[in-house]
Amino acid sequence: MVKPNPAWLLHTELFPLLANQFAALILDDEVTVGHFVTTPPVPWIRLTQRNGNYQAAEGYPNLLTAEQAKFEMRNWDEVSLPAIMRALAKLDGFADYVLFGNNAGQGLQLAQSLPPNLAGNRAAIIYGESLPEIKEYEKMGYRIFFRRSEAVSRLLELAKNASRPLALCFINTIQHNEFNYHDP
Numbered sequence: 001m002v003k004p005n006p007a008w009l010l011h012t013e014l015f016p017l018l019a020n021q022f023a024a025l026i027l028d029d030e031v032t033v034g035h036f037v038t039t040p041p042v043p044w045i046r047l048t049q050r051n052g053n054y055q056a057a058e059g060y061p062n063l064l065t066a067e068q069a070k071f072e073m074r075n076w077d078e079v080s081l082p083a084i085m086r087a088l089a090k091l092d093g094f095a096d097y098v099l100f101g102n103n104a105g106q107g108l109q110l111a112q113s114l115p116p117n118l119a120g121n122r123a124a125i126i127y128g129e130s131l132p133e134i135k136e137y138e139k140m141g142y143r144i145f146f147r148r149s150e151a152v153s154r155l156l157e158l159a160k161n162a163s164r165p166l167a168l169c170f171i172n173t174i175q176h177n178e179f180n181y182h183d184p
Contacts (some may be wrong), residue, residue, distance in 0.1 A: 001133075005019070005132055013087075015128065016165055018045075018169075020164060021043065021159075021165055021166065021167035022096050022097070022159035022164040022165065022166050022167065023094070023097075024096065024097045024099060024155045024159075024166060024167070024169065025047075025091075025098045025099070025170075025171070026099045026101070026151070026168060026171070027084065027088075027098070027100050027101060027107070027110055027171045027173050028099070028100075028101030028126070028148075028170070028172075029101055029103055029172065030072050030073055030077070030174070032101060033069040033072040033073060034066070034069040034128075035148045035149055035152070036069070036150060036152055036168055037064055037065065037066050037069050037152075038064075038152045041064050041068075042063065042165070042167060043063060043165075043166075043167040043168065044060070044062055044063060044064035044068065044167075044168050044170055045164055045167065045170070046072065046075070046077075046168045046170050046172075047169075047170065047171050048068070048077050048171075049051055049077075049078065049083050050095060054083075055086075057077075060084055064168060072170075075170040080131070080171055081110065081173070083161075084171060084173065085109070085110060085113035088110065088113035089113050089114075089115065090120065091114065091115060093178065095122075095169065096122070096158070096159075096162065097123065097155065097158055098118065098122060098123055098124075099123070099124050099125075099151060099155075100124075100125050100128050101127070101148065101173065102125055102126065102127040102128075102131055103173070105132075105172065106173065106174065107125060107134055107141055107173070108137070108151055110173060111117075111123075111125065111137060119140055119141040119142050120141045120142070120143050121143075123142060124142070124144035124145070124154070125142055125144070126146060126147065126148045126150075126151050127145070127147060128148055129147075174181070
């Protein structure tokens with residue numbers, strides 16, 4: 001992994017934590033976090049926007065356990081798709097691999113922002129039951145698609161092939177509040 005772009009992280013402690021890890025960036029809805037829990041748990045960093053930059057939220061990194069995943073479901077971040085898109089355009093090697101949650105086509109807009117050289121071999125589109133937008137993603141250069149429930153096993157295999165342990169970084173992509181949220 002190369003040194004991250006400062007547009008992503010202001011806290012210098014994050015890069016040393018990820019330097020020897022296979023860092024996977026997941027852009028998805030917080031209600032899906034339970035799909036990324038594994039035994040043993042892996043390091044988990046929730047990235048939030050502050051002053052136009054993405055950085056580790058207070059209290060992170062920690063381990064993604066089932067209990068932490070339940071907490072994450074109600075940890076509602078302020079979501080700005082334009083800010084996420086700007087950050088993706090400047091990814092500069094921050095992550096070894098990027099996963100976009102499709103969420104009924106919502107991931108399309110974000111996936112367009114990833115530099116094309118990363119889309120084909122260092123990114124995948126994940127989905128729940130089906131992916132009717134697959135042709136649109138393919139036009140953007142994406143070639144890897146799989147169910148969200150397969151994400152951790154695939155990421156663990158990539159990390160194993162890189163001879164580094166997996167660490168998950170997460171950006172919430174859907175704005176929830178007490179009026180539009182329901183437990184899955």
